[in-house]
Amino acid sequence: MKLLEERIRKDGLVKEGNVLKVDSFLNHQMDVALFSEMGQEFKRLFKDHKINKILTIEASGIGIACVVAQSFNVPVVFAKKAQSINLDGEVYTSKVESFTKKRVYDILVSKKYLGPEDHVLIIDDFLANGCAVLGLLDLINDAGATVEGVGIAIEKGFQQGGRLIRERGIHLESLAIVESMDASTGEITFREQ
Numbered sequence: 001m002k003l004l005e006e007r008i009r010k011d012g013l014v015k016e017g018n019v020l021k022v023d024s025f026l027n028h029q030m031d032v033a034l035f036s037e038m039g040q041e042f043k044r045l046f047k048d049h050k051i052n053k054i055l056t057i058e059a060s061g062i063g064i065a066c067v068v069a070q071s072f073n074v075p076v077v078f079a080k081k082a083q084s085i086n087l088d089g090e091v092y093t094s095k096v097e098s099f100t101k102k103r104v105y106d107i108l109v110s111k112k113y114l115g116p117e118d119h120v121l122i123i124d125d126f127l128a129n130g131c132a133v134l135g136l137l138d139l140i141n142d143a144g145a146t147v148e149g150v151g152i153a154i155e156k157g158f159q160q161g162g163r164l165i166r167e168r169g170i171h172l173e174s175l176a177i178v179e180s181m182d183a184s185t186g187e188i189t190f191r192e193q
């Protein structure tokens with residue numbers, strides 16, 4: 001999606017440790033008009049799927065997921081992050097290792113909001129090593145729901161997440177795929193799609 005690539009080139013900051021900062025339009029301040037364009041694009045890319053729920057993970061996926069959900073006219077469920085979980089049988093849980101914070105945490109979704117009747121589109125802001133998406137896929141699997149696809153705003157194509165998800169035969173669409181980025185020059189290149 002050219003609009004997103006241009007915005008990343010203009011406002012994205014490349015940090016040490018393969019981190020791309022996009023706080024001015026996506027991760028802190030949010031450009032809702034841009035999100036709306038992204039929502040329309042996901043709607044077009046997943047038009048052949050019957051989707052009745054969007055699933056994301058707190059916190060940074062929630063804003064995008066809400067706008068995407070509007071274009072599909074379906075509800076959003078976000079997986080909550082927890083330090084420790086009281087396993088009372090009311091939730092589905094999985095573990096995720098944070099790429100940016102380098103620690104493992106539990107994620108959970110109430111059984112009330114995810115079940116066998118659901119056809120789910122996962123939405124997240126970034127795809128790096130794939131831990132967040134794989135954790136969400138675990139929850140969908142445990143719930144007996146169906147994954148219809150994964151929609152990502154920015155995939156870092158030089159990390160393994162995209163490959164791991166595509167290898168599973170899951171329909172993955174990333175609106176911008178960063179092929180390389182250089183913290184010393186700030187240069188960012190994108191994969192042609």
Ligand code: 5GP
Pocket residue numbers: 018019020021022027060061097098099100124125126127128129130131132133156161
């Ligand atoms: P993964 O689980 O695929 O390794 O990482 C995905 C999660 O880590 C995303 O939900 C996102 O919040 C965060 N993340 C990974 N890489 C980056 C990055 O380069 N920049 C920012 N802002 N967040 C990232």
